Amino acid sequence: MATLKKVSAIKNAPKHLLGIQNLSVQEAKNILTEAKTFIKLNRSSSKKLDLLRGKTQINLFFEPSTRTQSSFDLAGKRLGADVMTMNMSNSALKKGETLIDTAMTLNAMHPDLIVIRHQDSGAPNLLSQKVNCTVINAGDGRREHPTQALLDALTIINRKGNIEGLKIAICGDILHSRVARSNIYLMNMLGAEVNVIAPKTLMPHGIEKLGVKAFTDMKKGLDGCDIVMMLRLQNERMQGSFLPSKREYYEFFGLTPEKLKFANKDALLMHPGPMNRGVEIDTKLADDINVSLVKEQVELGVAVRMACLKLYCK
Amino acid sequence: MTEKILTNLRIIDPSQKMDEVGNIIIDNNGKIKSIGKSTKNSDISKSAEKIDLKGNIAIPGIVDMKAFVGEPGFEYKENFRTLTQAALAGGVTSIVTMPNTKPIIDNVSMVDFIIRRGRDKAKVNLFPCASITRQTEGNQMTEFGLLKARGIIGFSDVNKTIQNTELMSRIMNYASDLDVLIMQHAEDYELSKSSCINESEVATRLGLQGVSDIAEKIIIERDLSLLSEFPCRYHINQISSKNSLNVIKKNKSNGIKFSTGVSINNLSLNQNDIGEFRTFLKLSPPLRSEEDRLSLIEGIKNDLIDVIVSDHIPEDEESKRLPFAQAATGSIGIETLLSLALELYHNDSLPLEKIIKCLTINPAKILKINKGTLKKGSDADLCIFDLEKPWVVKAENLKSKSKNTAIENRKLQGKVKMTLLNGKVVYSN
Numbered sequence: 248m249a250t251l252k253k254v255s256a257i258k259n260a261p262k263h264l265l266g267i268q269n270l271s272v273q274e275a276k277n278i279l280t281e282a283k284t285f286i287k288l289n290r291s292s293s294k295k296l297d298l299l300r301g302k303t304q305i306n307l308f309f310e311p312s313t314r315t316q317s318s319f320d321l322a323g324k325r326l327g328a329d330v331m332t333m334n335m336s337n338s339a340l341k342k343g344e345t346l347i348d349t350a351m352t353l354n355a356m357h358p359d360l361i362v363i364r365h366q367d368s369g370a371p372n373l374l375s376q377k378v379n380c381t382v383i384n385a386g387d388g389r390r391e392h393p394t395q396a397l398l399d400a401l402t403i404i405n406r407k408g409n410i411e412g413l414k415i416a417i418c419g420d421i422l423h424s425r426v427a428r429s430n431i432y433l434m435n436m437l438g439a440e441v442n443v444i445a446p447k448t449l450m451p452h453g454i455e456k457l458g459v460k461a462f463t464d465m466k467k468g469l470d471g472c473d474i475v476m477m478l479r480l481q482n483e484r485m486q487g488s489f490l491p492s493k494r495e496y497y498e499f500f501g502l503t504p505e506k507l508k509f510a511n512k513d514a515l516l517m518h519p520g521p522m523n524r525g526v527e528i529d530t531k532l533a534d535d536i537n538v539s540l541v542k543e544q545v546e547l548g549v550a551v552r553m554a555c556l557k558l559y560c561k
Numbered sequence: 562m563t564e565k566i567l568t569n570l571r572i573i574d575p576s577q578k579m580d581e582v583g584n585i586i587i588d589n590n591g592k593i594k595s596i597g598k599s600t601k602n603s604d605i606s607k608s609a610e611k612i613d614l615k616g617n618i619a620i621p622g623i624v625d626m627k628a629f630v631g632e633p634g635f636e637y638k639e640n641f642r643t644l645t646q647a648a649l650a651g652g653v654t655s656i657v658t659m660p661n662t663k664p665i666i667d668n669v670s671m672v673d674f675i676i677r678r679g680r681d682k683a684k685v686n687l688f689p690c691a692s693i694t695r696q697t698e699g700n701q702m703t704e705f706g707l708l709k710a711r712g713i714i715g716f717s718d719v720n721k722t723i724q725n726t727e728l729m730s731r732i733m734n735y736a737s738d739l740d741v742l743i744m745q746h747a748e749d750y751e752l753s754k755s756s757c758i759n760e761s762e763v764a765t766r767l768g769l770q771g772v773s774d775i776a777e778k779i780i781i782e783r784d785l786s787l788l789s790e791f792p793c794r795y796h797i798n799q800i801s802s803k804n805s806l807n808v809i810k811k812n813k814s815n816g817i818k819f820s821t822g823v824s825i826n827n828l829s830l831n832q833n834d835i836g837e838f839r840t841f842l843k844l845s846p847p848l849r850s851e852e853d854r855l856s857l858i859e860g861i862k863n864d865l866i867d868v869i870v871s872d873h874i875p876e877d878e879e880s881k882r883l884p885f886a887q888a889a890t891g892s893i894g895i896e897t898l899l900s901l902a903l904e905l906y907h908n909d910s911l912p913l914e915k916i917i918k919c920l921t922i923n924p925a926k927i928l929k930i931n932k933g934t935l936k937k938g939s940d941a942d943l944c945i946f947d948l949e950k951p952w953v954v955k956a957e958n959l960k961s962k963s964k965n966t967a968i969e970n971r972k973l974q975g976k977v978k979m980t981l982l983n984g985k986v987v988y989s990n
Contacts, residue, residue, distance in 0.1 A: 268766070347882055367884030368768035369838035388886070390768025425768060452771060453762030486754060 263375045263382040264559050266391035267432040275397070275436055282401050282547070282554035289325070289549055298557055299328035302359040306332040307349075308385070309365045314520055314545055315385050315395070319362045322552035328360070328560075346370060347377055354378040360560055363387070368425075381559045389423050389484065395519055396429035398551040400437060402544050403474055406515060411438030416469050416510065417459075418444040418500060419478030419527050422451045423485065426519045427478060431457050444468035446500060448489045465500060469509035476517045477502050477528050493526050503529045507538070515540050562589050562984060564606050569615035570945065572597060575918040576621065576925075576934035585619060587941040591984030596935050614945055617978050620917050622654025622686075622942030624924040624933045626744075626822060627798060628873035628895050629719075630656075631962070632678060634663025639875040639962045641682035644895070646960040648685050649988035651896035652944030652977040653871075655686040655925075655932045660697070661719040667692040667703045672711040684987055686942070688714035688928060693732060693743060697721045702732050705741045714928055715742035717798065720845050720890070722748045722780055730787045737793035742928065744796045745784055747805070748846065752776035757886050759849040763832045769885060774802035774853070777846055781805050785812045788819060795819040796927060799872060801827045801846035803856035809865050820927045821865065823857050824872040825894060825901050826967055830854070834967075840881045840888035841965045844872070858910045861919060867927065869919040871898040875963030892967035896959050899946065901968060903975035906948075913948075941984040950976040 267275070288294060304323040308316050316332060323330035335349070346365070353361065360381050363371050368388030375382040386392040403410055415434050421427045421443050434441050441459040443450070454461050462468030469475060480496065490496050507514065516532065516539045524530040533539055565587040573580045574596075583598035586605060595604045625648070631639040648656055658675075660666035666675055672691060679687040691708045695701045697718040705716065716736075722745065723729045736743050753772040758764045760771030781797060785808065788795050799822050800806065809821055824844070832848045842848060860866040874891025881888050894901070902920065905911045925933030932942060954971045956964040980988035 345879070345883060365884065367886045369886075370884040372838055373882075373884055388768045388884075390766075428766075428768065451765040452760045452773075453765050456762040457765065 262559070262561070263371070264393055264555055265371050265375060265382065265384050267393045267396055267429045267436070268391065270393070270436070272436050275400075275433060278397055278551070278554050278558060279401055279404065281558055282397070282551045285550035285553045286405075286547065289546070294325050295327065296325060297327040299323065299326040299560055302328045302560055303357065304328045304330045304360040304362065304556065305353055305358045306330065306362045306385070307335060307353070307364070308333065309335040309363070309370075310386070311336055312364055312386070314548065315364065318545070318548040319385060319552050322549050322556055323360070325549070326553055326556055328556070346373065350374050350377050354380070360556060381561060383555060383559060386425055389425050389428070391429045392425040393429050394548070394552055394555055395426050396433040397555070398544055398548040399430055399476065399517060399519070400433055401547045401551055402517065402540050405543065405547065406540065407473065410434065413439045413473045414442070414471050415439045415474040415476065416442045416444055416472040417476045417478065418465065418468065418502065420449045420480050421445045421454065421478070422449045423481040424478050428457070430476065431459055442468045442472065444500070446490060446496070465506050466509045469506065472510040472514055474515055474517060475502065475507065475510055478519065479521065479523055480526055497526055501525075501527055501529065502532060504532055507532065514538070517541065517544060519544070562591060564589050564594070564609035565984060566605050566609050566611050567619065567945070568611060568613050570617055570619040572619045572935065573914060573917050574621055574935040575914055576922040577936055579935075580914060585935070585941070585943070587981075587984040591941050593935055593937055593939050593941050595937065614979070617945050617947050619935075619943055619945045620652075621921040621933045621935050622944050622980065622982065623652050623899060623920045624655040624928070624930075625653045625871050625873070625895055625898060626657045626868050626924045626928070627659065627824075627870040628656050629659045629661070629875065629891075631875060632662065633674070637962075638877055641679055643960060643962040645683045645685045647893070647896040649980045649982070650960050650977060650990070652899050652946060652980050653685070653895055654942040654944070654980065654982050655688060655930070656895070657688045657690055657714060657928065659717065659719045660690050660692045665692055665696055666690070667695050667697070669704070669707050669711050672708060672713055676712055685982065686932065688930065690715050690717045690744070692716065693718045693723060694728070699723050699725060699728070702728070702735065705736060705739050709739060709741050714930070715744055715796070717744035718746065720746050722746050722750065724750055726783060726787070729784065730791060733787055733791035733793045733795065737791055740794065742794040742796060744798050745780070746798045747777045747780040747784070747800065749776040749779045752779070755886070757843055757847070758835065759832045759847045761832055761850060763835065767835070767838065767885070772847065774804045774849060777802060778804045778808055781808050785817055785819065789817055792818065797821045799824045799827065799846055799870065800857070800866070801849050802853045806856055806860045806865055809860070813865060820867045822868040822870050823860070823866050825869055825898055826872060826892065828854065828857055828869065829901050829904060830967060838885045840883065840885055841892050841969070842967050843885060843888055843890050844892060844967070845890045858905065861911060861915060867919065867923045869898070869902055869916070871895040873961075875961055876965045877963055878965075881965055892965050893959065893961045893963055894967070896961060897954060897966065897968060897973070899944065899977060900952070900973040900975050901971075903948065904973060907974050941981055943979075943981040944977060945979040945981075946975060946977045948975050950974065952976050
């Protein structure tokens with residue numbers, strides 16, 4: 248079994264990881280530093296540590312998820328925790344059990360960590376008030392997805408060396424996106440300049456107050472950007488008509504090689520997945536290993552989640 | 562009942578423009594016999610009970626135009642007994658109760674039930690509302706004439722809005738002939754769909770679906786346009802924004818006759834108080850910006866808003882202990898209505914007389930009831946309070962059956978000392 252030097256936990260760390268909004272710059276940096284140590288481990292042939300041996304991690308997923316769920320699953324297992332994944336989208340809740348009751352039931356089994364994904368904003372906050380263990384937010388409604396933002400930051404640092412001074416564009420369905428919100432907070436904290444680009448109907452109210460410049464024109468919004476983060480059109484969260492058609496959306500907001508040229512020459516492309524090819528992104532561009540960081544994002548996601556589990560597990 | 566004389570009170574009664582130190586003499590029928598500084602000793606019979614209340618203020622018993630009592634159907638949230646206790650502890654002696662019970666009060670047999678039940682269980686004046694439309698579904702109007710004859714004070718679909726414009730015009734047209742009061746909640750459903758908070762930076766941060774104040778404004782604009790064609794007794798339950806107020810101002814200056822209410826919550830809290838998902842502050846209409854709050858205070862100053870209500874909505878803990886979007890809407894407030902309103906006096910937002918007016922004679926006039934006044938001969942319903950007394954709101958001390966107060970731990974100044982109903986002391990602290 249591989250071993251790693253023990254890094255002391257965050258001093259006075261909040262017990263839960265509920266969102267980037269609740270983090271200090273130092274806490275965010277600590278997580279990223281810690282995550283770097285796991286990148287190499289994850290690429291080696293022996294990936295298992297015993298840092299969380301004897302700990303129980305429950306992944307409570309109320310929304311379907313592929314990469315986040317499997318990433319947390321692997322991260323826990325690689326640290327030696329006992330991991331149980333509960334797919335709640337067709338479970339007790341359908342029988343009328345409330346989130347709190349589910350939480351109390353699980354709490355009685357003495358888990359050390361609960362990783363929660365929920366369709367309602369604020370569900371992890373509510374959960375954290377009712378259980379004795381650490382709660383890690385794996386995405387709540389349209390509010391926050393902190394580990395996604397952290398893995399995006401790690402991916403950028405891995406390629407560009409630093410985030411400070413970079414200009415980052417986030418494009419697409421900002422309104423429904425928790426990834427956008429978490430990234431706005433984190434990239435701002437780490438010293439980047441953030442542009443958001445979206446059609447007006449998908450731009451949330453008062454977004455500028457979160458510390459970004461808002462654009463409705465890709466050409467202007469991408470100007471001078473080092474990183475282009477594309478977001479998925481979240482059709483499942485859309486009630487009613489926000490856009491005339493996917494075709495029109497692609498025409499104005501879909502990322503194509505031509506539009507990417509508005510950004511800096513060495514600009515890199517990111518996407519939290521899953522991608523709607525031909526809707527928000529040109530399919531060839533998505534697979535272009537020279538510009539697309541999509542696979543790296545997934546890879547480093549495991550390292551970031553290992554860091555979070557380690558640092559937040561008491 | 563023996564005669565009573567309450568002495569050394571500062572009496573504020575906007576219905577007779579009275580603000581003076583004096584006495585209140587209550588006759589043996591529970592009516593005001595004499596009031597003010599000019600009460601004469603000859604008015605008092607020898608056997609009269611004398612209560613010295615020096616240092617306190619007496620006002621007419623408060624008339625709360627919007628409260629929910631859980632009976633029937635939601636007795637676990639509130640019943641007549643607990644609502645009475647909460648109301649009297651807050652100096653409220655007359656309550657307009659909402660019809661969204663289970664079953665809904667939309668037919669005469671329900672009215673008979675609620676009036677009988679209230680008479681037996683509630684030790685406070687109850688003025689029940691019936692729904693405007695059957696089952697509050699917004700499709701077919703209820704029997705205004707029959708319901709009024711059975712004792713219904715007015716009509717309201719509570720926190721639901723008549724969306725159908727044609728129906729609304731007919732309701733107004735029909736109501737005008739019967740002289741019944743129509744109380745509308747202003748919210749366009751298409752615009753407010755699945756929203757739970759004001760559309761704002763706060764909503765963006767919390768990741769919650771917001772509703773713009775246009776949803777409120779558009780219904781008020783529509784209804785006031787209809788009202789100019791079909792003048793009836795029309796009341797807007799609660800407004801929450803500056804934009805709505807502008808529409809009201811414009812229409813009032815055009816001579817359209819209607820009245821407007823506001824919840825004490827929208828006068829005292831704003832969207833930032835929601836903090837990290839405090840579901841007790843999930844309200845309808847939602848709390849809006851500080852600018853909106855301040856404009857509502859101006860609205861009261863300028864007589865654009867006539868009434869302050871508690872919008873008392875008891876909810877059990879289970880309905881509130883949910884993710885914000887799923888949690889029930891509303892907060893209790895009948896017991897803290899006056900104290901929270903007095904905060905607006907203490908922080909120099911409103912003159913005392915204006916606050917009292919919005920809590921007493923104004924709602925009484927809109928309802929056309931003989932309450933909210935201490936004129937000679939009227940019922941001796943009185944609220945006596947200590948304007949300066951400091952206290953802290955603690956849910957567990959509130960008398961309501963449900964504890965969902967929006968102002969837990971708020972430090973308030975001013976507390977009810979005594980409440981009289983028909984000359985009898987029904988609460989004393």
